[in-house]
Amino acid sequence: MAKITIDNRDYEVQDNLTIFEACRQVGIILPALMYDDRLEPVASCDLSVVELEGAKELVNACTHVISDGMKIKTQTERVKEARKKVLTSLLSEHPLECEHCSTATQCKLQIYCQEYEVTQPTQTAKRKKFPLDERNPFYIINPNKCIACNLCVRVCEELQGVGALKLTEEGYVQRKITVECESCGNCIDICPVRAIIPRKFEEEFVQELAVRDKAREEKKTRFVKTTCSYCGVGCQLELVIEQEKVIDVKPVKVPPNNGLLCVKGKFGHKYINHKDRLTKPLIKKNGKFVEATWDEAYSLIIEKYRQIKNKYGSNAFAGLSSARCTNEENYLFQKLIRMVFGTNNIDHCARL
Amino acid sequence: MTNSIGEILDTDLMFVIGSNTTENHPVIGNFMRQAKKRGAKLIVADPRKIDLAKIADIYLQIKPGSNIALINAMMHEIIKNDWHDKEYIAKRTEGFEKLVEHLQDFTPEKVAEVCGIKAKDIKKAAQMYAAADKAGIFYAMGITQHLSGVHATMALSNLAMLCGNIGKASAGINPLRGQNNVQGASDMGCLPGDLPGYQKVYHEEKRRKFEEAWGVKLPAKAGLTLSEIIHGGENGKIKFLYITGENPMMTDPDLKNVKKALSSIEFLVVQDIFLTETAVLADVVLPASSFAEKDGTFTNTERRIQRVRKAIEPIGDSKPDWVIYTELMNLMGYPQNYQHPADIMAEIAALVPEYAGITYERLEEVGIQWPCLDQDHPGTPILHQDKFDRGKGLFVTVDNISSAELADYDYPFIMTTGRNLYQYHAMSMTGKVDELNKKSSESYIEINAATVDRLGLKDGDQVKVSSRRGSVTTTVKATDKIAEEVMFMPMHFADAKVNYLTNTAVDKLAKIPELKVAAVRVEKV
Numbered sequence: 001m002a003k004i005t006i007d008n009r010d011y012e013v014q015d016n017l018t019i020f021e022a023c024r025q026v027g028i029i030l031p032a033l034m035y036d037d038r039l040e041p042v043a044s045c046d047l048s049v050v051e052l053e054g055a056k057e058l059v060n061a062c063t064h065v066i067s068d069g070m071k072i073k074t075q076t077e078r079v080k081e082a083r084k085k086v087l088t089s090l091l092s093e094h095p096l097e098c099e100h101c102s103t104a105t106q107c108k109l110q111i112y113c114q115e116y117e118v119t120q121p122t123q124t125a126k127r128k129k130f131p132l133d134e135r136n137p138f139y140i141i142n143p144n145k146c147i148a149c150n151l152c153v154r155v156c157e158e159l160q161g162v163g164a165l166k167l168t169e170e171g172y173v174q175r176k177i178t179v180e181c182e183s184c185g186n187c188i189d190i191c192p193v194r195a196i197i198p199r200k201f202e203e204e205f206v207q208e209l210a211v212r213d214k215a216r217e218e219k220k221t222r223f224v225k226t227t228c229s230y231c232g233v234g235c236q237l238e239l240v241i242e243q244e245k246v247i248d249v250k251p252v253k254v255p256p257n258n259g260l261l262c263v264k265g266k267f268g269h270k271y272i273n274h275k276d277r278l279t280k281p282l283i284k285k286n287g288k289f290v291e292a293t294w295d296e297a298y299s300l301i302i303e304k305y306r307q308i309k310n311k312y313g314s315n316a317f318a319g320l321s322s323a324r325c326t327n328e329e330n331y332l333f334q335k336l337i338r339m340v341f342g343t344n345n346i347d348h349c350a351r352l
Numbered sequence: 353m354t355n356s357i358g359e360i361l362d363t364d365l366m367f368v369i370g371s372n373t374t375e376n377h378p379v380i381g382n383f384m385r386q387a388k389k390r391g392a393k394l395i396v397a398d399p400r401k402i403d404l405a406k407i408a409d410i411y412l413q414i415k416p417g418s419n420i421a422l423i424n425a426m427m428h429e430i431i432k433n434d435w436h437d438k439e440y441i442a443k444r445t446e447g448f449e450k451l452v453e454h455l456q457d458f459t460p461e462k463v464a465e466v467c468g469i470k471a472k473d474i475k476k477a478a479q480m481y482a483a484a485d486k487a488g489i490f491y492a493m494g495i496t497q498h499l500s501g502v503h504a505t506m507a508l509s510n511l512a513m514l515c516g517n518i519g520k521a522s523a524g525i526n527p528l529r530g531q532n533n534v535q536g537a538s539d540m541g542c543l544p545g546d547l548p549g550y551q552k553v554y555h556e557e558k559r560r561k562f563e564e565a566w567g568v569k570l571p572a573k574a575g576l577t578l579s580e581i582i583h584g585g586e587n588g589k590i591k592f593l594y595i596t597g598e599n600p601m602m603t604d605p606d607l608k609n610v611k612k613a614l615s616s617i618e619f620l621v622v623q624d625i626f627l628t629e630t631a632v633l634a635d636v637v638l639p640a641s642s643f644a645e646k647d648g649t650f651t652n653t654e655r656r657i658q659r660v661r662k663a664i665e666p667i668g669d670s671k672p673d674w675v676i677y678t679e680l681m682n683l684m685g686y687p688q689n690y691q692h693p694a695d696i697m698a699e700i701a702a703l704v705p706e707y708a709g710i711t712y713e714r715l716e717e718v719g720i721q722w723p724c725l726d727q728d729h730p731g732t733p734i735l736h737q738d739k740f741d742r743g744k745g746l747f748v749t750v751d752n753i754s755s756a757e758l759a760d761y762d763y764p765f766i767m768t769t770g771r772n773l774y775q776y777h778a779m780s781m782t783g784k785v786d787e788l789n790k791k792s793s794e795s796y797i798e799i800n801a802a803t804v805d806r807l808g809l810k811d812g813d814q815v816k817v818s819s820r821r822g823s824v825t826t827t828v829k830a831t832d833k834i835a836e837e838v839m840f841m842p843m844h845f846a847d848a849k850v851n852y853l854t855n856t857a858v859d860k861l862a863k864i865p866e867l868k869v870a871a872v873r874v875e876k877v
Contacts, residue, residue: 137786137787137790137791138787158386158389159382159386160382160385161381161382161385161386161388161389182374182378182773183774183791184378184382199787222663224644224661224662224663225659225661226643226644226659226660226661226663227532227643227649227650227652227658227659227660227719228532229532229642229643229644229781230531230532230776230781231376231377231378231528231529231530231531231532231776232377232528232529232530232531232532232533232534232535232652232653233357233377233378233379233380233528233652233653234532234650234651234652234653234654234656234658234719235379236658236719239644239663241663241664244664244665245664246644246663246664254717254718255356255357255358255656255718255719256356256357256358256379256652256654256656257357257379258358260379260382261379262378262379262773263378263773263774263788263791264378264773264774264776264782264788265379267785267787267788268776268781268782268785268788269644269785270784270785270786271625271626271642271780271781271782271784271785272642272644272645272664272667273667274626274784276626276627276784277625277626277639277642277667277668277670278624278625278626278627278631278637278639278640278668278670279639279667279668279669279670280639280668280669281636281637281638281639281669282627282634282636282637283635283636284634284635284636289637292636294669294671294679297636297638298679298680298683300635300636301621301636301680302680302683302684304592304618304619304635305592305684308591308592308618308619311591312591314571315575315589316589316590316591316592317590317591317592317593317594318575318576318581318584318590318592318593318594319593319594319595319596320578320581320593320594320595320596320598320600321537321542321596321597321598322533322537322596322597322598322673323531323532323533323534323536323537323597323598324531324532324533324597324643325533325537325596325597325648325673326533326536326643326646326648326649326650326660326673326674326693327533327536327537327539327540327648327649327650327651327657327697327700328648328649328674328693328696328697328700329596329648329672329673329674329677330533330536330537330540330541330542331540331541331548331696331699331700332673332674332677332678332681332688332690332696333542333596333673333677334540334541334542334547334548335566335677335681336677336680336681337594338547338562338570338571339566339568339570339681339686340680340681340684340686341592342568342570342571343571343575344544344545344553344571344573344574344575345544345575345576345581345584345590346541346542346543346544346575347542347543347544347575347576347577347578347581348534348537348538348542348543348578348598349531349534349578349598349600349603350534350537350538351496351497351578351862351863351864351865352578352603352604352865352867
């Protein structure tokens with residue numbers, strides 16, 4: 001353990017942490033646009049600079065490792081000025097057009113600019129306007145928003161193991177032509193400025209922007225943590241809900257997936273609110289389905305249950321349960337089959 | 353899984369057999385790629401040169417139906433060279449002498465031809481597996497959907513025990529579950545011979561526990577399995593069938609006969625979120641709610657029990673499945689008083705020892721891996737750490753059994769089946785997502801480019817694929833991914849339902865159909 005002082009308070013923390021990690025352990029979150037604890041730390045953005053007692057230069061907290069007795073200051077004027085400088089320089093690359101940006105309020109750059117009272121420099125037209133990359137069916141890359149933090153390139157290379165993205169010499173993200181993207185969308189969720197966004201925001205929700213903004217104002221966007229409904233990995237994710245519709249999915253950084261998702265988990269949620277969902281019980285009459293009430297459907301089931309039980313006994317019944325339903329539902333289903341129907345003729349699709 | 357997904361990052365070796373991990377369990381696939389970058393070795397055995405094969409240290413392009421031959425030959429080589437873990441074998445296992453004797457004939461040279469690979473590659477794989485300190489085996493339906501599926505899993509257990517890899521971090525035997533809650537549905541007793549928690553129906557004491565809790569007498573004789581149930585309609589055994597969230601009209605082998613069987617059932621109830629191919633055959637269809645509309649838990653492939661949380665109200669008049677069951681039981685004269693799924697979990701915890709310590713409060717931040725024996729038990733990331741359930745691990749000797757169907761004059765190719773990255777199972781969910789359909793919406797058959805040539809076909813041609821049970825029409829995808837005598841079709845697509853072709857022959861022990869091997873013929877249309 002190492003004894004350190006942060007902003008005049010003493011702490012005892014693990015050895016060999018970076019200053020950033022040490023601060024986080026004691027509840028101080030330093031600003032950083034290029035940091036992710038799943039990736040090897042790199043000193044690229046300098047937003048996380050701090051002052052060390054006895055040191056002439058400011059140091060980068062993302063890479064500088066603590067030592068016993070270190071005295072760290074995270075909020076001095078000098079530190080704030082340095083951070084302002086970094087933000088100002090980033091803004092020369094990134095237009096601060098938050099009012100037109102469909103992803104506002106989720107943008108780290110915007111949050112830091114407000115916190116450090118940095119506004120757009122007057123000379124913004126340094127970069128030419130690049131066209132959007134709309135080739136992928138799931139997401140759009142807007143190079144004009146890219147701040148070249150490299151996180152998307154690194155998540156694709158280091159965590160996804162694909163390496164489909166690169167930074168151009170001009171300093172913005174681009175899809176490689178030679179590598180096939182797996183459309184996992186993990187670049188979207190690591191991007192601090194949302195330069196890569198799910199396509200559906202543009203396609204389906206732009207026309208509803210006024211409605212959406214109003215909803216946001218009233219804080220009606222909800223995030224509900226749950227478990228993915230696809231394969232057996234059981235990734236943890238957040239459903240993003242607006243107007244009682246699932247509009248997006250975000251990964252959660254806990255086991256088992258540690259903040260990663262795949263194409264189905266990230267983008268395969270549209271079935272939930274799909275128009276073909278069954279909304280009413282159906283009863284077949286003369287070979288055709290007719291909509292029915294729950295009472296009618298239940299009555300018919302109970303009538304048939306009594307008839308068949310009386311005539312053929314318990315073993316004429318069987319149930320096939322669902323590997324997509326919850327534990328509680330699977331438990332209740334086998335209880336129904338065993339307790340009410342009186343048979344062990346119950347199975348599910350584990351084998352298929 | 354005997355081990356946890358997160359442990360993959362620290363493994364020394366991964367032996368992936370019969371699992372196309374990066375497409376079917378993509379996030380586990382990512383962890384494997386990360387482990388590879390960190391220096392772990394990778395052995396891949398699969399009839400198709402899947403994505404992981406491209407980064408493998410050794411890739412074994414085995415013929416479908418030769419898993420056991422390969423595993424036995426690897427063990428033969430390990431024992432011959434004295435690479436096995438003698439201390440572990442002596443302390444933790446029994447039956448080793450018998451295994452040694454049994455493996456005598458499985459020389460890499462003899463087996464090479466059965467597997468369609470080189471003996472030296474088998475030897476290399478054996479050496480590499482044995483040399484690794486922490487070696488994890490990962491498998492899926494490529495192991496189990498065979499006549500000898502259960503035996504193949506036993507062969508893998510033998511291999512893992514032989515090198516002391518069970519009960520150790522970042523090692524083990526790790527079956528990857530195909531659907532979100534296959535593990536949980538099994539845990540919860542949706543099996544013909546098992547009450548919740550794998551407590552056998554024939555075990556009087558266990559059964560009595562449930563009889564007392566539920567206040568009824570329960571049947572002691574094991575019931576029928578899935579395929580027996582479905583075909584019970586035809587032979588008159590089953591009159592009333594209740595299917596929830598399952599689509600046998602897409603997923604079961606030999607669909608022609610599945611349809612006949614389901615149609616002859618007197619009363620069929622189907623509960624689902626969409627009007628599936630199976631629901632169409634029902635007498636009553638009940639609209640269920642999706643996972644986003646209800647509370648509950650799923651148990652993942654590493655036995656982690658995780659929360660499902662209600663995010664939106666049920667769509668239309670649909671109801672969560674647990675509400676439907678509760679209401680039905682109440683109306684049928686078996687009153688149930690559940691106000692919330694948490695009440696059901698409390699009942700599960702009281703009856704299933706592995707779930708005894710589970711409450712929703714404990715699952716709030718991160719899920720817990722069973723067994724979780726009481727409120728203070730932290731869960732179990734690694735199984736069999738100090739001993740096996742039966743005490744000592746038993747080496748069970750198994751032989752390689754030929755598939756039920758082999759290529760012959762009339763049906764000269766072996767077709768195997770699987771999934772791709774962009775679709776899921778029978779597509780009732782992913783098929784509703786336009787973007788996923790843009791990536792993959794139509795069926796195809798992967799055929800080796802040389803075979804395509806030899807048959808006078810070309811990439812993109814429409815072909816009729818026939819087996820002894822039926823025919824479908826689909827599109828040729830010429831590839832170098834697959835051997836010349838083997839073909840592959842995905843199971844997803846309704847435009848060419850692959851299960852019209854597949855074989856109903858089942859593994860005698862698990863009754864799992866041999867969906868991975870069917871003899872077929874291909875003709876241009």
